[in-house]
Amino acid sequence: MKVRDGVRMVGYTLRLSLRADKRTTILVGVFVLFTSVAGVGTATAQRWLVDAAGLGLASSVVTATVFGVLMHVLSSTINLITSNYHNDLNNRIQLTLEQQITEASAHVPTVTHLERHDFLNRVIMLRRGAHRLAYTGWAAAYSVAGLAGVAGSLWLLADVHPALALVAVAAIPILPLTNRANRLLRAVIDSTAESIRQEKSLHELFLTAESAKEIRTSGNGHTLSDMATGLWHQVIAREERARLSGMGIELAGWALYFTIVGAGLAFVGHLLATSAATPGDAVMLISLTSQFRAQMARTVSSVTTVADGGRVAEHYRWLVDYARDHVADGTAAAPTHLRRGIELQDVWFTYPGSDVPVLRGVSLTIPASSSLGLVGINGAGKSTLVKLLTGVYRPDGGTITVDGIPLGDLDPAAWTRVCTGAFQDFQKFQFLLHEAVGVGDVSRLADLPTVAQAIEEAGANRIVDALPGGLHAQLGALFGGVELSHGQWQGLALARGLMRDEPLLTLLDEPTAALDPQAEHDLYELFTAQTRSSRDRGAVTLLVSHRFSTVHMADHIVVLSDGKVAEHGTHQELMADGGEYAKLYQTQELAYR
Ligand SMILES: Nc1ncnc2c1ncn2[C@@H]1O[C@H](COP(=O)(O)OP(=O)(O)OP(=O)(O)O)[C@@H](O)[C@H]1O
Numbered sequence: 338m339k340v341r342d343g344v345r346m347v348g349y350t351l352r353l354s355l356r357a358d359k360r361t362t363i364l365v366g367v368f369v370l371f372t373s374v375a376g377v378g379t380a381t382a383q384r385w386l387v388d389a390a391g392l393g394l395a396s397s398v399v400t401a402t403v404f405g406v407l408m409h410v411l412s413s414t415i416n417l418i419t420s421n422y423h424n425d426l427n428n429r430i431q432l433t434l435e436q437q438i439t440e441a442s443a444h445v446p447t448v449t450h451l452e453r454h455d456f457l458n459r460v461i462m463l464r465r466g467a468h469r470l471a472y473t474g475w476a477a478a479y480s481v482a483g484l485a486g487v488a489g490s491l492w493l494l495a496d497v498h499p500a501l502a503l504v505a506v507a508a509i510p511i512l513p514l515t516n517r518a519n520r521l522l523r524a525v526i527d528s529t530a531e532s533i534r535q536e537k538s539l540h541e542l543f544l545t546a547e548s549a550k551e552i553r554t555s556g557n558g559h560t561l562s563d564m565a566t567g568l569w570h571q572v573i574a575r576e577e578r579a580r581l582s583g584m585g586i587e588l589a590g591w592a593l594y595f596t597i598v599g600a601g602l603a604f605v606g607h608l609l610a611t612s613a614a615t616p617g618d619a620v621m622l623i624s625l626t627s628q629f630r631a632q633m634a635r636t637v638s639s640v641t642t643v644a645d646g647g648r649v650a651e652h653y654r655w656l657v658d659y660a661r662d663h664v665a666d667g668t669a670a671a672p673t674h675l676r677r678g679i680e681l682q683d684v685w686f687t688y689p690g691s692d693v694p695v696l697r698g699v700s701l702t703i704p705a706s707s708s709l710g711l712v713g714i715n716g717a718g719k720s721t722l723v724k725l726l727t728g729v730y731r732p733d734g735g736t737i738t739v740d741g742i743p744l745g746d747l748d749p750a751a752w753t754r755v756c757t758g759a760f761q762d763f764q765k766f767q768f769l770l771h772e773a774v775g776v777g778d779v780s781r782l783a784d785l786p787t788v789a790q791a792i793e794e795a796g797a798n799r800i801v802d803a804l805p806g807g808l809h810a811q812l813g814a815l816f817g818g819v820e821l822s823h824g825q826w827q828g829l830a831l832a833r834g835l836m837r838d839e840p841l842l843t844l845l846d847e848p849t850a851a852l853d854p855q856a857e858h859d860l861y862e863l864f865t866a867q868t869r870s871s872r873d874r875g876a877v878t879l880l881v882s883h884r885f886s887t888v889h890m891a892d893h894i895v896v897l898s899d900g901k902v903a904e905h906g907t908h909q910e911l912m913a914d915g916g917e918y919a920k921l922y923q924t925q926e927l928a929y930r
Pocket of ligand 1: 689695717
């Protein structure tokens with residue numbers, strides 16, 4: 338890393354620290370700078386004391402003693418205060434960093450980055466180095482303070498004899514050598530980020546009830562645990578090797594330093610023997626030499642921490658830049674009603690990290706005030722199409738337009754405010770029950786009558802009635818609440834999807850897999866009826882289901898196959914065509930007889 342980059346990174350971390358707590362940042366900065374003069378002051382007091390005692394100057398002895406004690410007390414007190422402030426501030430910086438990681442991620446309108454391993458690796462590298470980053474601002478202040486202290490010591494040494502300043506030259510190689518050792522370690526830490534992510538996600542499997550249940554039933558817990566431990570050992574072994582090599586490099590620097598310091602002390606002995614120095618000079622020299630080593634060690638450690646923190650800050654900058662470069666470009670207001678509807682023209686899409694297109698030229702229209710049923714075998718691309726319509730993914734080719742306006746031109750937040758839905762991979766929010774439903778429309782989170790109405794429409798009031806706290810019941814065992822069945826959770830997810838007041842696009846992606854066919858039928862009837870009743874707004878509904886008895890209620894039906902539209906038309910038209918849809922419909926009809 339170049340010096341200019343290093344300074345920029347220190348700037349980042351200082352800004353981070355100021356954002357976390359401005360007053361404490363400035364206070365600690367001032368304290369740290371004071372400690373730089375305290376060491377020099379103590380050594381000067383010792384020299385002054387010994388020389389004054391030799392000359393029998395009682396008042397100077399007293400002044401030198403008071404000055405020395407004052408320096409000592411002040412630096413000890415300040416060290417104590419600073420270290421307390423430090424810990425507190427470091428915690429705040431780490432919290433601020435977590436917030437910024439979340440903000441940076443949330444700023445990106447799509448979720449593509451959350452499936453990019455380079456993005457996720459940066460996040461883990463940043464998290465693992467967060468404490469280093471938190472310390473970088475201080476380390477920069479300590480570096481300045483340390484260098485000022487070293488300069489003061491040198492000045493005092495040269496005052497006794499210019500040749501003694503050579504002790505400083507001996508310390509010069511320590512800095513780049515320690516920095517090199519740290520670079521070795523940081524490179525290993527960064528290159529093992531993916532293994533650490535794998536290890537963590539494997540270990541996480543044992544700590545969540547759902548995954549642990551499956552692992553235990555399949556009896557493969559030991560194998561997975563061994564895999565995780567194996568990964569951990571690999572990472573630790575690589576880190577240990579890097580630490581050992583680094584230690585060798587650092588020791589070489591210190592060996593050179595101690596050789597020259599030894600020669601310096603012998604030289605002081607010679608100066609004393611030839612009366613070229615006073616006993617006060619000698620005491621000060623001994624005090625300074627030991628202080629100098631500590632000062633150098635602290636300065637080297639601070640400077641290398643700055644460099645190290647700079648490397649972590651590089652990941653921080655990468656994430657912030659990523660978020661800035663991927664900020665939503667659409668600013669147009671979302672429509673309040675649809676006239677033409679939603680159109681897909683030759684839409685292509687490939688997931689990040691894959692080179693197999695999932696959607697391969699899909700063209701279809703959802704006319705205003707209509708419902709569209711989407712069917713197809715597993716993996717046909719139905720959920721992918723749903724995700725593209727919400728805007729969390731962008732097509733690689735082709736266009737999606739809303740009343741002729743490209744979806745990408747709309748303000749993503751405004752567009753999602755007029756979308757609602759319920760999905761097969763719904764979330765089980767372990768909140769209070771009314772919150773778990775209310776988050777479907779955050780602006781009405783505390784509007785209990787609306788929440789209750791949404792629950793009733795979703796046919797989920799039996800769930801609420803059975804719970805002791807009703808709408809206020811805590812959900813989920815994670816926080817000591819009640820655990821629901823999968824179907825009950827799904828019922829609440831559906832209610833959440835009904836929270837939006839006047840959605841323009843309702844997406845129902847198999848949200849009823851845990852409900853019986855009749856319940857699903859009733860629910861879709863409700864949604865399609867809602868679509869019809871909102872004709873004046875032109876709202877549309879997209880239904881994805883494997884149950885043809887449900888899908889046939891939609892105004893239009895599209896059969897997706899291999900990422901393309903294979904058939905489309907009304908239920909009657911598709912049945913008359915006698916294609917794939919008609920065959921599957923008849924098969925299911927026979928199965929239910
Ligand atoms: N996040 C992802 N990253 C990479 N590939 C994905 C991702 N999600 C889905 N796919 C792939 O995209 C293809 C289409 O998946 P999609 O979920 O859209 O199918 P679907 O028609 O909804 O299937 P199902 O009926 O099983 O829900 C699948 O081959 C799947 O492997």
